Amino acid sequence: MSNSPRPDVKRVLLAHGSGGSLSRSLMEEVFLPSFTNPFLAPLNDQAVFTMPAGRLAFTTDSYVVNPIFFPGGDIGKLSVCGTINDLAVGGAGPVYMSASFIIEEGLPMDELRRVTASMSATAKKAGVQIVTGDTKVVERGKGDKLFINTAGIGVLPDSVELTPLRIAPGDKVIVSGTMGDHGISIMTHRQGIRMDVPVESDCAALHGLVEMMLKAGSGGIKAMRDPTRGGLATVMNEFAISSNTAISLIEDAIPVRDAVRGACELLGFDPLYLANEGKLVAVVSPEYVEAVIAAMRAHPLGIDAALIGTVIEKPKGRVLLETSVGNTRILDMLSGEQLPRIC
Numbered sequence: 354m355s356n357s358p359r360p361d362v363k364r365v366l367l368a369h370g371s372g373g374s375l376s377r378s379l380m381e382e383v384f385l386p387s388f389t390n391p392f393l394a395p396l397n398d399q400a401v402f403t404m405p406a407g408r409l410a411f412t413t414d415s416y417v418v419n420p421i422f423f424p425g426g427d428i429g430k431l432s433v434c435g436t437i438n439d440l441a442v443g444g445a446g447p448v449y450m451s452a453s454f455i456i457e458e459g460l461p462m463d464e465l466r467r468v469t470a471s472m473s474a475t476a477k478k479a480g481v482q483i484v485t486g487d488t489k490v491v492e493r494g495k496g497d498k499l500f501i502n503t504a505g506i507g508v509l510p511d512s513v514e515l516t517p518l519r520i521a522p523g524d525k526v527i528v529s530g531t532m533g534d535h536g537i538s539i540m541t542h543r544q545g546i547r548m549d550v551p552v553e554s555d556c557a558a559l560h561g562l563v564e565m566m567l568k569a570g571s572g573g574i575k576a577m578r579d580p581t582r583g584g585l586a587t588v589m590n591e592f593a594i595s596s597n598t599a600i601s602l603i604e605d606a607i608p609v610r611d612a613v614r615g616a617c618e619l620l621g622f623d624p625l626y627l628a629n630e631g632k633l634v635a636v637v638s639p640e641y642v643e644a645v646i647a648a649m650r651a652h653p654l655g656i657d658a659a660l661i662g663t664v665i666e667k668p669k670g671r672v673l674l675e676t677s678v679g680n681t682r683i684l685d686m687l688s689g690e691q692l693p694r695i696c
Contacts, residue, residue, distance in 0.1 A: 365460045370490030379488065383462070387469035388452075388476075392484035400484035402449060407508040410445035412436060416501045419694035421468065423542045425535075425553030428501055429468035431630060431696060433475040433483075434558045435581070436505040441560035442577040442633055444515045444567060445507030447479065452503050453487040457496030468499065479558045481505075513567060517595035517636075519575040525642045526600060526662035527635045529562060529655045530555070531608045532585050536627030537616045539695045550612040557631030562654045566635065569648035573641025579633050581696055583687040584626040588634055589662075589672045590686040601673045602662035602684065625674075626687050628695045636664065 368375045380396070392400045414435055421428040437447045452472065456465065476483055534555040541548060559579065566574060580588045585607070593600045609624045617624050631654060637645050642660060649655030665673075672684040 363462055365456050365458060365462065365465065365490055367458050367490050367492065370456070370488060376488070383466055383469055384486070384488070387466075387473040388483045388486075390482050390484065392449075392482060393486075400449070400451075402484065404506070405448070405508050407510055410440050410443050410507040410509045411504070412439040412507075413502070413504040414439060416503070416696060417497070417694055418539065418696055419497060420539075420543060421464070421498050423554055424538050424551060426556035426630070427468060427471050428499060429471035430475045431554075431556050432501040432503050433472050433479065433481070434556050434630060435696065436503045437479055437481060437558040437560055438579045438630075438633070440505050440507035441558075441563040442515070442579050443507075443509065444513035444563065444577075445509040446564070447481045447505055447507045447558075447560055449506045450476065450481055450483045450503055451485045451505075452483050452501060454489070455496055455500040455502070456488065456490050457498050458490055458493040460498050465499070468501075475558065479560065512572070514572075515574065515576050517576045517592045520592060520596035520598060520636050520664055521575075522598055522664050522666045523639055524575055524636050524664040525639055525660055526589070526602065526664070527637055527642065527646060527649070528585065528607065528659055528661055529559070529633045529635075529649055530631075530657040531610045531613065532580070532629060532632065533609060533613045533617065533622075533624035533627035534632075535630040536584070536622070536695055537613045537624075539628075540620065540622075541616060546616075548612060548616060552610065552612050552616065555629055555631035557654055559631065559633055559654060562649065562652045563633070565648045565652050565655075566645055570637060570641045570645040573638040574645065575636045575638065577633055577635045580629050582628055584624070584628060585634060586623070586625040586672065586684050587687045589684065592636060593672050594670045596664070597669050599665045599668050599671045599673065600662055601665050601675065603675045604677050606659055606661045608657050608659050625684065630696060
């Protein structure tokens with residue numbers, strides 16, 4: 354006779370990570386209904402598939418956002434969009450993903466189902482299949498509800514070469530929309546701060562927008578990045594260092610929602626260092642700028658696209674910001690962690 358406790362199906366138990374019958378039930382009752390497809394259905398330890406022609410792009414990431422549900426998204430949607438975006442800003446079309454879950458004992462099953470349903474809906478909308486994964490359960494108090502690790506595979510056309518090494522003086526800097534939405538959404542929701550105009554996360558998959566940009570910009574797009582942790586300022590510094598150039602940004606040209614700006618003034622943050630999860634920044638040859646911005650504004654995720662700066666020669670490895678009061682200051686790399694647990 355077994356001395357095992359009676360399973361509480363309303364919450365995740367340590368035994369759900371044992372590899373036994375409860376692990377099987379977790380797979381059959383939670384994960385398979387959300388993710389089932391011909392590659393995942395055999396429940397092997399690997400997925401076997403055929404790739405379309407082209408170069409492969411591969412990425413991996415982990416998601417530890419707190420809280421796991423927030424205005425505009427959740428950790429599941431975030432993990433799919435973030436993986437897709439890491440591929441997209443390299444010019445790759447996303448095809449397959451893996452998803453591994455580290456679950457804290459006691460997580461309500463309804464919350465886990467809500468996360469997996471969100472991942473499934475986001476992946477299906479993006480045309481991406483989640484083909485393999487893993488599940489581990491850690492003791493109560495050791496996991497902060499849920500962590501998700503992903504990997505993604507995409508296909509990169511031979512004609513696309515996006516790298517900061519191609520950036521040169523005279524190139525222009527474009528953003529796809531407003532900065533800081535995700536960071537402020539997480540912070541205000543986490544702290545229970547009520548705002549007259551609530552800010553939702555910008556969490557979104559960017560591969561459709563990138564596809565339109567590449568069609569319009571051909572070889573004129575030099576580099577792209579999604580400004581997540583560390584925000585726009587950090588990405589600009591990385592570009593300047595990698596390309597051995599300087600970048601001059603115009604503060605008044607950088608789109609920031611009034612509600613985000615107001616929250617930043619209240620909380621003491623700079624929107625240029627806040628995380629974004631549905632925006633990108635691109636460096637483009639000047640002759641392609643108008644075509645690329647027009648293509649971006651024709652896509653729902655690029656309506657607020659804006660030209661915000663220029664690549665210059667000196668001071669090498671530095672980012673300069675022309676402020677709204679007419680001064681110029683150095684925009685440094687983020688020092689320390691401004692917003693913990695945002696992605």
